Amino acid sequence: MLSNYHTHTSRCCHASGADSDYIAAAISSGYSVLxxxxxxxxxxxxxxxxxVRMHWSELPDYINSIHTLRDSNRTALTVLCGLECEYFPNHISTLRYMSSLTDYLILGQHYDTTAPSCAFVGDTADLSMSRKYIDQCVSGLSTGLFSYLAHPDMFLLPYNEFTPTLASLCRELCRAARELSIPLEFNLYGLRKQTKSPWLGYPSGLGYPCHAFWRIAAEENCTAIIGVDAHSPDALRDPELPLLASMYLNALNITLVDHI
Ligand SMILES: [Zn+2]
Ligand SMILES: [Zn+2]
Incomplete structure (x- = not known):
């Protein structure tokens, strides 16, 4: 049975489709949890x-919509309402509030600050930026607010070469996740983007999921969870991709978690 805890909606301004279309796609592809x-x-x-996110005023509509879909699809699918959040220590009270409203939070550290000058983690091959990314992820996971770490290897995206320094940053992150018993996400959105890179102007670097990262995750005995990171209902209509991902992780001897 398939499960996916990483689904977006059109409210974030870079995903498409009605909320109900994601449900229909998940049911037709054999998902048991969305x-x-x-x-x-x-x-x-x-x-x-x-x-790249819904407006604060849209939050009640988001929660109401997912709860309504949960109630009307109970027999076919378990529907949960969560959020993907960055971690910023000065906004911990907001994160606690988000946690109280939802079934779960996942950590997706896309940006380094909330300032207009903030940097996107996937844009800059800069070691000080990557150092900060690891620290923010580890601090965020340590709060106990997050069920898993989304696309942990996103910071490798712009690099062209997997250096020993990058390897040690990966190992640090993997060790922290293992010590906290938090699964690392094998992100299928990143995988799909890699196959399209020449035509979409996608960065030509290591990308994510990155094999070198997952080899270290295996050495550090991390657990993994597969996340579709659906930004359109069609992303859920490809049940072969999670199957291939699970075969890949099994071959690395990484324990897969399909339930949070
Ligand atoms: Zn997104
Ligand atoms: Zn994300």
Whole structure:
């Protein structure tokens, strides 16, 4: 049985389809659990808040919509309402509030700050930026608020070469996740983007999921969870991709978690 806890909605401005279309796609592809985890809104209304996420005022509609779909599809599918959030220590009270409203949170550390000048983790092959990314992920996971770490290897995306310094950053992150018993996500959105890179202007670096990262995750006895990271209902209509991903992780002897 398939499960997926990483599903977006059109509210984030870079995903498409009605909420109900994601449900229909999941049911027709044989999913037993579909968790929505759209990009979390923030209660301030500046550039950071509105760029790639729902507006704060849309949060009640998001939760109501997912709860309504949960109730009307109970016999076919378990539907959960979560959020994908960055971790910023000065906004911990907002994150706690988000946790109280939802079934679960996942950590997706896409940006380094909430300032207009913030940097996207996947854009810059810069070691100080990567150092900060690891620290923010480890601190975020340590709060106990997050059920798993989304696309942990996203920071490798812009690098062209997997250096010993990058390897040690990966190992540090993997060790922390294992010590906290938090699964690492094998992200299928990143995998799909890799296959399209020449035509979409996608960065030509290591990309994610990155084999070198997952070899280290295996050495460190990490657990993994497969996340579709659906930004369109069609992403859920390809049940072969999670199957291939699970075969890949099995071959690395990584224990797969399909339930949070
Ligand atoms: Zn997204
Ligand atoms: Zn993400």
């Amino acid at each position: 968790g929505f985890s759209d990009h979390c809104p923030w209660p301030f209304t500046d550039w950071f808040s509105i760029r």
